[in-house]
Amino acid sequence: MIPVAFEYEVAESVDHAIELLGQHGDEAKLLAGGHSLLPIMKLRLAAPAMLVDLGRVNDLKYIRDEGDHIAIGAMTRHCEVERDQTLREHCGLLAYTASLVGDPQVRHRGTIGGSISHGDAASDLPSALLALEAEFVIRGPNGERTVRATDFFKDYLQTDLAPDEVLTEIRVPKLGSNTGWSYQKFNRRAQDWAVVGACAVVERSNGSISTARIGLTNMGSTPLRATAAERALSGADAGSIADAVQNADEGTSPSSDVAASAEFRRHLARVLTRRAVEQAVSR
Amino acid sequence: MRRIQMTVDGRGHIAEVEPRLLLLHHLRENLGIGGVHWGCNTTNCGACTVLMNGESVKSCTVLAVQADGAEITTVRGIMENGLWHPVQQAFHETHGLQCGYCTPGMIMASVSLLKENPEPSEQEIREALEGNLCRCTGYENIVKAVQMAAPYVRRSEPVAAS
Structure with missing residues (x-):
């Protein structure tokens, strides 16, 4: 659990960091707080030859x-x-x-x-x-x-x-007074990564939803927008949210792992999106 | 090798270290502070928690070179006027430990919590210790220890030994 040896430079400024990155090409990685990079370096899933530390900028x-x-x-x-x-x-x-x-x-x-x-x-x-x-x-x-x-x-x-x-x-x-938000994170143990998470930012107008933007955590290889549910939510009111989010997992490609199957993740995406939108419209 | 200096429990230390040396190993092996416990080494268990510039960090996930110039406080450095810190005494009073392996990390995470939130609710204590695992106690007496210590920390008073 010790990283592979690497060279280390302290960046004095952003320009200095860019210069150092330029000198070392893709052998170099930027170090910020180190709470994503250092764990994967300790597991030797990453072994950059040079770390450029932004911590003093x-x-x-x-x-x-x-x-x-x-x-x-x-x-x-x-x-x-x-x-x-x-x-x-x-x-x-x-x-x-x-x-x-x-x-x-x-x-x-x-x-x-x-x-x-x-x-x-x-x-x-x-x-x-x-x-x-x-x-x-x-x-x-x-x-x-x-x-x-x-x-x-x-x-x-x-x-x-x-x-x-x-x-x-x-x-x-800056979110205005007609904008509500929610993040619903589902995990099994304290401190864990989200098995799935759903963020909602909802614009309200005359008792219904004018636009909804949904971000999904851990539903594919990148963070994703639930665009099909966003379209269905446009114009929805409190009574039609549950129907509108039924396709919240459309276009996603969740993985199966020890925490959950892909099928369960799709289920969670629908449930958490509904909960997020319901909470967002009420605050 | 890189030359670093840091203040650890009030004393200055200068050392030549490899960039990949973890703060955890610097404290334990170079400075001989066995009170910083080496647990999971994967940012999970919190046994290696120390204060860096007054805030709790997991020393297994900080490079020693990142702590160049920093003020580090370990469980060895929190006694005041020859008396145990209120959090230490409260862990003793409530028996907030069994095997004791997690205890230095628990204490340092609790010290950090009480600086940021001097009057935490039980729920806030439980959430604040989310990054510290105890496999013995079930956490009940640990939470009680933090509850007991909080008013003494607010008043900067030691907890009287029973």
């Missing part, structure tokens, strides 16, 4: 109210997202979801940017960021670009990040 640690959205520096830790008053007031889904990641020790070290860059479909934050239609700011040698969360997660542990790029900021919308 204080410019990436912030949560800012930017008027219509909230900007979160990639090195902001889960415990800070969980407690931040601006997020709790205007984007409660993200603060709440961060509070369910791992355990307190993990949340004291793990970062929002690290979790997203790891791109694990079983982790909680990506599906919340999908349902929120978050945007990610990415910096590389040729400057900065912005990617929608929907376009970011490509395949199992694969994201849109190039080997010499750094995720620097996460932008989430």
Whole structure:
């Protein structure tokens, strides 16, 4: 349970990190809080030759109210997202979801940017960021670009990040008074990964749902949107939610493992989506 | 090798370490602090919990080089004025342990909790100790220990030994 030997550099800034990544190509990995990367290195499922530590880049640690959205520096830790008053007031889904990641020790070290860059479909934050239609700011040698969360997660542990790029900021919308949210995480033991999770962000209008956005955790190789259920929920009222979510698992490809069969995961996706939407419309 | 310095239980230490050395092994093997327990080594059990700059972390999932410049507190460093920390004394009073393997981690996770939430409910205590496994006690007396310690920590008073 000791990682393969590697070289280690401390990045002094984002630009320095990009430079170091450029020198070492895909032999290098960025180290944020290390709570996804170090466990897989200890299991020797990953053996990067070089770690570039972003831990001292204080410019990436912030949560800012930017008027219509909230900007979160990639090195902001889960415990800070969980407690931040601006997020709790205007984007409660993200603060709440961060509070369910791992355990307190993990949340004291793990970062929002690290979790997203790891791109694990079983982790909680990506599906919340999908349902929120978050945007990610990415910096590389040729400057900065912005990617929608929907376009970011490509395949199992694969994201849109190039080997010499750094995720620097996460932008989430401020939710208005007609917007409700919920995250329903199902697991068997404390501290476990979600067997399945469902996030709902629901816009209400005159007693019915105008739009619903659903993010699913652990229902395939990437975090997913439940687009068929989203379409069916448009115009639904409290009495028709249960029918509208019957296809919440459409387009998913859950795996079977020790925690659950694929069939049970599909069942959970429907049940948890219903519970999430029901809670979202009522708050 | 990389030169690092950190303050551990109030004393400064400088060392040359391999980047892959875990904080856990640095504390146990280089600094001889056996009170940091080596449990699962997979970020699950919490036996290796220490405070890093005042907050609980699992030292098996922190590289020693990441802790360069940090202030580390282990179970050895929390006595005050020669008396046990209220959380230590409360674990003793309520018998919040059987074999004791999880105890240093439980104590450090509880110290961290009471800094962040000085008046936790029973449910909050249970959730805050989610990252610490005890295979003996069933947790009942551990929760009681934290409940007992909380008011003493708030008043910065030692728990009287019974």
